[in-house]
Amino acid sequence: MKKIFISAAIVASLFSFYNCKDSKNSESKSLTKEISFTKEGELTLLKAENDSIIAKLDIEIADDEYSTQTGLMYRHSMAKNQGMLFVFKDSRQRSFYMKNTEIPLDIIYINSEMEIVSFQKNAKSFDETSLPSEAASQYVLEINAGLSDEWKLEKGDKIKFTKN
16 A cells, blocks of 8 residues: 555656646747737838839838837748838937847848948847948848848948838
């Protein structure tokens, strides 16, 4: 009888341990849950010399303190036709970094006239190195790394965008 009681106690403690372990795993999964893309507008990239369309993107818009600080952090991927547009109230030197950003990015700095003024291409995931603009900018577009070269974007090319 004593052996049965000890065996039952061992089995009960194992089930208890397993259930605690399982609940901890489900908690950690919810903390690292994928942040999904929310289309908040559309952006068109245009060639400077003739306004021909280079590419069209669905965009998320970062225009408040929380969204500009968070940006594309904690995302696992982004489609080729998606990007994030940061909209600031003023035009000045900007600097971004890749803290907590898993997706390699091209960071495109754009002035108040909506013209590209500089690039930071192939920004490395999780790198906290400062990636400054070369000129004052009011907008910053983040797209998947390599697309600015694939699309042959140049300084002076333009954007136009609409919010949903």
